[in-house]
Each structure stands twice: as C-alpha cells, then as structure tokens.
Amino acid sequence: MKRKDFIILLWISLGTSLFFFFAFTDEKTVENFFLTLLISAMYSFLLGAGNGLINDFLNKKIPWSEATTKRTIISIISILLANTILVYFCNYMNFVVFQKAVSTQEYFSGRYNFINWFTINIALLISAFLHAKGFMEELKKTSKKEVVEQKLIAKSANAQFESLKNQLDPHFLFNSLNVLSSLIDENPAKAQKFTASMSKIYRYVLEQKDKELVTIEDEIEFAKTYCDLLKTRFEESVNFEFNVKNEDMRRFVVPLSLQLLLENCIKHNLATSSKPLLITIFTEGDNLCIENNLQIREQIKESAGIGLANIVQRYSLLTDKNVFIEKSEDYFKVKLPVLNDKPSVVTNLMEDDNHAYDRAKKRMMEIKSFYGNLIAYCVIIPFLIILNLITSPKSLWFYWPMLGWGIGVAAHGMGTFAVGKDWEERKIREILEKQNRNGKY
Missing domain, CATH: 3.30.565.10 (Histidine kinase-like ATPase, C-terminal domain)
Structure with a gap:
C-alpha cells in the first residue's frame, strides 16, 4: 500500500468514526470514541485495502487495455466474493467481538442479514469506484502512449x-x-x-x-x-x-x-x-x-x-x-x-493526428461524464440510505432511487465502454479496410 493511500484511509476512518460517535453513540466517552475509531479503521482498511490489492493484482495480471471484457468479468466476480467475505468478517468482529451485542450463533442465524446486505452494497460501491479509478488511470496511460507513438511515427x-x-x-x-x-x-x-x-x-x-x-x-x-x-x-x-x-x-x-x-x-x-x-x-x-x-x-x-x-x-x-x-x-x-x-x-499525418486528437478528446469527455455519474451515485445513494434509516426506518424508500439511478449508471457504462462504441469503431474499421482493398483514395 502506498503512503498516500494509507493516509487517505486514516482520514476516512477518522471521519466515519466521528460521524458514528456523535450521531449514534449514547455514552460519549473517550473509551467509546476509540472503540468507534477502531471499528471504523477495521472497515476502512480491510474493505479499502482489500479492494485496492485486488485491483492492483488484476492490473498486473490482466490489464484493462489488453483484455477489457475478460477483466470486467473477473473483476465483478472477484469483488462480489471478496466483499461478501470481508463484510461478513468485519460485521462479525464488530457486533460479536468488539460490541458483544450478539453471540456467534445469533449472528449467523439470519438476524443480521439486512445489515450484512446493506454493508455489502456500500462496499461494492466503494469497490466499483476503485476499479473505475484504476481503469481511468490505465486509459490515460494508454492514450498518452498511443499519442506519443503516433507522433514518433509521423x-x-x-x-x-x-x-x-x-x-x-x-x-x-x-x-x-x-x-x-x-x-x-x-x-x-x-x-x-x-x-x-x-x-x-x-x-x-x-x-x-x-x-x-x-x-x-x-x-x-x-x-x-x-x-x-x-x-x-x-x-x-x-x-x-x-x-x-x-x-x-x-x-x-x-x-x-x-x-x-x-x-x-x-x-x-x-x-x-x-x-x-x-x-x-x-x-x-x-x-x-x-x-x-x-x-x-x-x-x-x-x-x-x-x-x-x-x-x-x-x-x-x-x-x-x-x-x-x-x-x-x-x-x-x-x-x-x-x-x-x-x-x-x-x-495527411497532421490531419490524422488532429482527427485522432478530436476523437480522443470526445472519448475522454464521455468517460469523464460516466465517472462523474458513478461518483455522484456512490456519494449520494449511501447518504440517502443513512437518511432513510435515521428518519423512517420502517419505510424503506431508498430502494427506488438506488435501483433507478443504478440502472441509469449501468446503461451509461454500457454505452461508454461496451456495446455502442465497440460496434461503431469496428464498423468504421471495416469500411476503411474495404475502401483500402478496393484502392479508393
């Protein structure tokens, strides 16, 4: 883990511990604050560092630029399994070991299924953000490399x-x-x-x-x-x-x-x-x-x-x-x-370079728009969930914006990375190759 990432997780742990300490803790003592800080740090470091390590490992073994579809499938499977295991472990340590609110048997009896499910969704949102960030960074590196190569060729x-x-x-x-x-x-x-x-x-x-x-x-x-x-x-x-x-x-x-x-x-x-x-x-x-x-x-x-x-x-x-x-x-x-x-x-080389730059600029704007949408979703939906559970826990209305907006984010992602753009680019290449074979200049 890089020093920068370690410091970020520390700040996240401190921020969440202060929030839960002042909003949900009845006895505001130093002991309870450090317990809250310990629990927050456990969630932050295990979930954050765990997803970060998975992302780094997959970046080395299966880079986005070399096998995008394969990487997407493996990323989805790995983050689902990893976050489910990590969330169950963190909640067990929180409620059974630290707070001693329930026994091990009661924890696994199904009483905490909703809390586990809710925490898994939060973890998946964080993981999706980390993987999207990794994809964006690799895309920038690949784009810069391609631009440099094209300039050298020209x-x-x-x-x-x-x-x-x-x-x-x-x-x-x-x-x-x-x-x-x-x-x-x-x-x-x-x-x-x-x-x-x-x-x-x-x-x-x-x-x-x-x-x-x-x-x-x-x-x-x-x-x-x-x-x-x-x-x-x-x-x-x-x-x-x-x-x-x-x-x-x-x-x-x-x-x-x-x-x-x-x-x-x-x-x-x-x-x-x-x-x-x-x-x-x-x-x-x-x-x-x-x-x-x-x-x-x-x-x-x-x-x-x-x-x-x-x-x-x-x-x-x-x-x-x-x-x-x-x-x-x-x-x-x-x-x-x-x-x-x-x-x-x-x-021709200058025109190709300009066209490539315009296409790359348009592509970057589309990707930037998608990640802006995803980040907003990852920030606002958890806030709505917390607000719903605090104000009216018996009426769970947060499902509707989470589901509706989630479908919109998924469709936005498909349009940006998957079906639409790949089809257009393949078709353009096919037309250009056909024209070149027929000798049309």
Whole structure:
C-alpha cells in the first residue's frame, strides 16, 4: 500500500468514526470514541485495502487495455466474493467481538442479514469506484502512449520522406556533371549545348523534388527534355518512344521517377549505333511503365543503388500500391503505380493526428461524464440510505432511487465502454479496410 493511500484511509476512518460517535453513540466517552475509531479503521482498511490489492493484482495480471471484457468479468466476480467475505468478517468482529451485542450463533442465524446486505452494497460501491479509478488511470496511460507513438511515427515518416527527396538533388547533379565531363573531351560543341539544357532541367529538379506527387503530364514533359539531353550525348545509340494515353495525363506519380529510371537504363545497358538501346514509356492499366531492351553492361564499380530504391521507398510512404519489376532475357520493365488523388505525407499525418486528437478528446469527455455519474451515485445513494434509516426506518424508500439511478449508471457504462462504441469503431474499421482493398483514395 502506498503512503498516500494509507493516509487517505486514516482520514476516512477518522471521519466515519466521528460521524458514528456523535450521531449514534449514547455514552460519549473517550473509551467509546476509540472503540468507534477502531471499528471504523477495521472497515476502512480491510474493505479499502482489500479492494485496492485486488485491483492492483488484476492490473498486473490482466490489464484493462489488453483484455477489457475478460477483466470486467473477473473483476465483478472477484469483488462480489471478496466483499461478501470481508463484510461478513468485519460485521462479525464488530457486533460479536468488539460490541458483544450478539453471540456467534445469533449472528449467523439470519438476524443480521439486512445489515450484512446493506454493508455489502456500500462496499461494492466503494469497490466499483476503485476499479473505475484504476481503469481511468490505465486509459490515460494508454492514450498518452498511443499519442506519443503516433507522433514518433509521423516524425519518422516525414524525416524519411525528406531524406529520400534530398537524395535527388545531389544525385542528379553528380550524374549530369559526369556526362558533361565526358562530352567536354568527346565534343566541346555538344558540351556547350548540354550545359544550356542542363540548367533548364536542373531548375525542374529543384522545383519538383520537394513535392510528394506530380502529374504524369509534367513528368513526361520533363522526361522528353531529359531524353533530348541524352540524345545530345548518345545520338542514334539511344532511341525513345512515348505512348501515354491522354486520359492518364492528369493522374499522379512521384516526381523525377522517370528521370531516375532513364538513368538506370543508360547506366546498366550498352548503347551503340549498331546495337541501339530502345526505351519505351507508356501507360498500362493503373501503371506508368518504362521498358528497355536488355543489353546488360558490365559494371566497373558497384552501383550506389539510389534510383529504383528511392522510388520504391517514396511510393511506400504515399500509398499501399507497389512498384513492380519485370525482367526477362529480352527486356526489363518497371511499373510505377498511378494515383488518382494527390496525398501529402505531412498533411495527411497532421490531419490524422488532429482527427485522432478530436476523437480522443470526445472519448475522454464521455468517460469523464460516466465517472462523474458513478461518483455522484456512490456519494449520494449511501447518504440517502443513512437518511432513510435515521428518519423512517420502517419505510424503506431508498430502494427506488438506488435501483433507478443504478440502472441509469449501468446503461451509461454500457454505452461508454461496451456495446455502442465497440460496434461503431469496428464498423468504421471495416469500411476503411474495404475502401483500402478496393484502392479508393
């Protein structure tokens, strides 16, 4: 037991002992006060600490977050059994041992059944409050943990995406300068033309590399310009064909994907005037394809592996659709998924985070409302019972508010934790999963 809990139980013992001493004790002596204090402490510590230990034990063995239904059933059974045993023991010690009001035989004859039943109900209310408090604390911990995890995922995905995009700038510049250095020796006139074209293309690289997606039309226009640049160096050794449908032009792909794949084609294949390399760019279903005849070049040094890997990773952060690679003895083909909408990694993550926060806030308000209702019930009903027994013990009217309000609290709890919310959340997940499987963005 924590020190804080011990102090709380001491204050409860003192408060109840003072109440019963001044309200129900005829002989107000020091001896009777300490007897009342001893009895109050017995009830407070045995019932309070007993229920607290049960709650702590179940929190370790069966946490609310891992098995809510199982925990609820075991909690109900355990608190019913434990409180019944503890109440019978406390009342026995009170009436038989301390007060010596009745004998053991009289106590178990049924004379004190109503008092036992009444005390058990009070104990169950206290126990329900303790278990509800434990559930609330674990829910807060779980919610905080989930929020932290989601923020870490969002930051990680954003950093990863930025890192991938930042590879494009030096990668393009490095490869272009390599081509330029080759042309300076081979053909200075072409090197000048290449330099002029490169400035135009590099402007596009700088503009588009910070975007998540671009239209196929923009990417094709850039690819054609880049192909002209390659033709400057390779002339008739490399040929290009573009067969993209007009209706696909307004759809989206990741930026600079064609440029990276064109580089791969040149880098990994031989291209000569007698054996030209043919590169075809076309749409096929929901894919933008780039295909070349296979003329594998022996690699002098190991490739950095930036091109295709970069494209695959960027697509994985934007969509569930995959990049496909086909390879045979005659050709090599890469299929890029074409998207109908233009999702944003950062925007989507922020929107998801905001929606999750709003849902969590609404959920917390619902739970807070339920626990407010439960606490009010646990405080007011015992007060009404005591008031009823003091003012008119022969007419027990407290049953009606206790029963009616109890049904309301139970219904409130079911609506907050059980039937309603679980059904809604399951249905929402089913709809979202179905939409994702059908590829609706």
